[in-house]
Amino acid sequence: MHLAGRGKAAVFQRWLFGRLGAFFYNEQPMPVFILLFFSLWLLPAQADNSHVPAVSEEAAAQALQATVIDPYLELHTGPGRGYPVIYVVEKGATIGIVSRRTSWYLVVDKQGNSGWVKRENLARTLVDTGVPVVLPETRHSDFLQHRVRLGFTLGWQESAEQVAAMAGFRLSRHIGIEAEIGQLFSATTNGQQYSASLILEPTDRWAVTPFVSLGYGRQELELKSKLPGNRPLEDNFRSIGAGVNWYIGFNFVLRGEYRTLDIFSDNQTVSNDLWRLGFSSFF
Template identity: 30%
Template sequence: MKRPVLWLWLCLWVAGLNAWAGEVARLRVEAAYIDLHTGPGPRFPRHQVAERGEWIEVLKGRTGWYKVRTERGATGWVSAETLVQATRTAEGRRPVTGVAKLGDFSHRRWEFGVGGGDFGGAALISGYAGFAMTRNLSAEVSLAHVLGRYSDSLMANADLVAQPFPSWRVSPFFALGTGIIRTLPHATLIQAEDRTDPAGHGGFGVRWYLSGRFMLRAEFRRYVIFTSRDDNEDIDEWKAGLSFFY
């Protein structure tokens, strides 16, 4: 059971990195003009400009600078900060470059992460993907593998996550969601059956922006598992991990 979950996490990370690498491709100049340098750094002289309304194509990046080509065929280097401040994508959004800052953290669209923790006294490993619908509200899906003494469990969840202070470096959030949990007793147990139960949960946590595109995430959730038996189960979960965004 471990291998499919680990492969899914790997696919999420690779998909995120590929999308991040391909997001900055063609941009429209919104400032009066931007200077194009002969090399990747402020010490290189300015030799061309791209004017307002002109489209530029991003060719490659190096240490916070990007080589671009204008519609007229002129090429030059522009700093990542200039691209973020002076250009927009075809959808009218600020471009997300490989050199992220705190402002990019508060305007992120996608995030992916992995982590581990405790689920009712058992070890837990998990991965998630999230999409920001607004600066304050995002939707997330997650998978988790619980490694218990007498049984293992697989969980799949969907959440709405509210973040009241998205521009804070250490930003609290609140989550409410639902999902399913499949319990897989170990083969040594007699007369034990696999079972799948619905669950609801609520919780809170913090995102802590580190640098670049990385952040730490820690959270607590309380689950109510609606079992087929007469009583439901309440289980607490604590976990922390590393995430990246773009």
């Protein structure tokens, strides 16, 4: 199952970067916020020792005990490959498995040194009975338990292509809020969108989680033709939509969504259909 998740994630990433390449091929400007978003996603996170949470004696005593069988086990300052190694536990040493964050585990050794270990590395340890330790995998339900998410989408709003980056915060297991910033590209206009939405996910019983959204925002469009009298168009809009989240592996969730936008322009309301596909990563 772990390898299947890795394959689905890789296929999606190839598709996503292919779409990004199309923007450059068509000589369309890539928004700065999109470049910053991908820089944060692709570049390894850096951290110092202060990011390692302290493990109390009580938590260490209650932790699952395991023995290292590899020559050494590296402990990182945070739950990610880019975090530096702070300690090394040698073969034969005993560690306690305290908690989990997605596919990383917080462990502590007998000297009280704590750090984060990747699931694949921690799987090569033995419990007291001499059998490999059994670790739970990151699953779709974890997506509903983490409060913070970041996302990126590509889609189409009528005849314009839309790219957007979003950040969300879960107020409860089934209710969350999202803020997003997007950019539109078409043959006649370019523009930006800003919006905030209320997200409702009514159930977590299925592998694919449906959601509905209700939002309000503003879009600013600029006509490409420089004819006399042309001016930027700035309009507010409201949106209602529905979509699905599908866990594809690690801490990535594939997102498909449809929204209808009611744009309030010059004393009239214009409706636009928005279809988009993207991903979210939860923390």
